[in-house]
Amino acid sequence: MAVTKDMTKGSPMRLILGFSIPLFFGFLFQQFYNLVDTVIVGRFLGKENLAAVGATGSVNFLIIGFCMGVCGGFAIPISHKFGAGDYSGVRRVVANCVWLASGFALVMTALTTLACRGILTIMQTPANIIDNSYHYIWVIFLGIPVTFLYNMTSGIIRAMGDSKTPVIFLVLSSFLNIGLDLFFIINLQWGVRGAAWATVISQGVSGACCLTYIIKKFEILKIKKEEWAPNRHLIGTLCSMGIPMGLQYSITAIGSVILQSATNTLGSDAVAAVTAAGRINGFLACPFDAFGSTMATYGGQNVGAGRLDRIGTGLKSCVLLGAGYSVIALVVAVFLGRPLATIFLDASEAAIIGDVRFFLICSTAFYFPLALVNIVRFLIQGMGFPTFAILAGVFEMAARTLAGFALVPAFGFTGVCFGSPAAWIFADIFLIPAYFHVKKVLAGRIKGSKELG
Numbered sequence: 001m002a003v004t005k006d007m008t009k010g011s012p013m014r015l016i017l018g019f020s021i022p023l024f025f026g027f028l029f030q031q032f033y034n035l036v037d038t039v040i041v042g043r044f045l046g047k048e049n050l051a052a053v054g055a056t057g058s059v060n061f062l063i064i065g066f067c068m069g070v071c072g073g074f075a076i077p078i079s080h081k082f083g084a085g086d087y088s089g090v091r092r093v094v095a096n097c098v099w100l101a102s103g104f105a106l107v108m109t110a111l112t113t114l115a116c117r118g119i120l121t122i123m124q125t126p127a128n129i130i131d132n133s134y135h136y137i138w139v140i141f142l143g144i145p146v147t148f149l150y151n152m153t154s155g156i157i158r159a160m161g162d163s164k165t166p167v168i169f170l171v172l173s174s175f176l177n178i179g180l181d182l183f184f185i186i187n188l189q190w191g192v193r194g195a196a197w198a199t200v201i202s203q204g205v206s207g208a209c210c211l212t213y214i215i216k217k218f219e220i221l222k223i224k225k226e227e228w229a230p231n232r233h234l235i236g237t238l239c240s241m242g243i244p245m246g247l248q249y250s251i252t253a254i255g256s257v258i259l260q261s262a263t264n265t266l267g268s269d270a271v272a273a274v275t276a277a278g279r280i281n282g283f284l285a286c287p288f289d290a291f292g293s294t295m296a297t298y299g300g301q302n303v304g305a306g307r308l309d310r311i312g313t314g315l316k317s318c319v320l321l322g323a324g325y326s327v328i329a330l331v332v333a334v335f336l337g338r339p340l341a342t343i344f345l346d347a348s349e350a351a352i353i354g355d356v357r358f359f360l361i362c363s364t365a366f367y368f369p370l371a372l373v374n375i376v377r378f379l380i381q382g383m384g385f386p387t388f389a390i391l392a393g394v395f396e397m398a399a400r401t402l403a404g405f406a407l408v409p410a411f412g413f414t415g416v417c418f419g420s421p422a423a424w425i426f427a428d429i430f431l432i433p434a435y436f437h438v439k440k441v442l443a444g445r446i447k448g449s450k451e452l453g
Helices: 012-045 047-054 057-083 087-122 130-142 144-159 165-187 192-217 232-264 268-284 286-304 309-341 350-364 367-382 387-411 413-417 419-452
Strands: none
Touching (some): 012 047, 012 192, 012 268, 012 286, 047 130, 047 192, 047 268, 057 367, 087 130, 087 232, 130 192, 144 286, 165 192, 232 268, 232 367, 232 387, 232 419, 268 413, 286 309, 286 367, 309 350, 309 419, 367 387, 387 419, 413 419
16 A cells, blocks of 8 residues: 655644755756756757747646646645545545536647647747747647646645655656667657657656556555546636646746747747746755645645644745755856756857846746745645735746747846746745635634534
């Protein structure tokens, strides 16, 4: 039987650190899907193909981010039921997650594969890269079902308190991704489509491994025949959690699409620089992703158990960890920005490499606001208030939209660099007061339930 972790007892700092470390490695290896694509494309297919893959980044986040957000939202009621010790409820929620995730996957795959060419055109993707951008993103969208498979199954495992197992499967699939990238691009000469197929196949393998593990190892998830029946109330609860979280990603991504469109007007060299810097940023920001996912589970289990007193202590512990890492990341950007850029670009591309380093310094200098965005937003979601995530996403969208329409035309590449930091600050302005409001509301609910009891 698989090991689950109860986060309602024990030292919050120790629990958060212990849970987030495996998650960190999981997110780190997940970045290999993007990193390996980018490195091999940049090195073997040239900077124009690198820019073609990079030009799809924001629309990729718009759609795939929605999928990830929906799955993350679906996992919250599972953590609530698990924290409350209601294992029959856990199984019923999981069964309804399967029905919903399957429906979302089919509909989104059909819509996005049909619309992706038009989206790239609207985004003013440069003419010299738009065809390859389309070839890449069409395959990624075709793989939406496996995106749902991996994120749903890994979310279930994490909601049960196991953050280590999904990492193991990600490590295996990452190495598979590397091998497939090299085979499809170099041997079969599939170009950027080969990189996309490598990503989809590898994620499908990791999702299948997670599903097999759940079936074989989690005794409390042996779903009975009657528990498979769709439940209108549970479907409503899951949608009320999953859709807002998915929309939060998508609304945030709308701002990214606008900012990417503005970047596209600066030419393929600027797009290539942002692409390389974005991949490095993805690695550097992995701890914040891990802290966010940890706090969603931590908040969900403690709310389910009625342990509201542990929420504030856990938040303080995680914020301290985030602050310490923010300093480390800035030091890495300052001293290693150029060497990291040469992973993706030939050393002769001095101007683009300089832009990559500048972008990284601008981003990491504002990593503490990013830490707060991830920690507080996911904690609020785990506490059962996903609608606030949408509002935080609106603030981020507003900031990136402002950067796209005002900063980039006025300051060029420098305006691009400050788009995301502005978004993080805008989101924090909303999220910090929202946290105290949510905690006050929950305290009132718990007090009322005790009085009735």
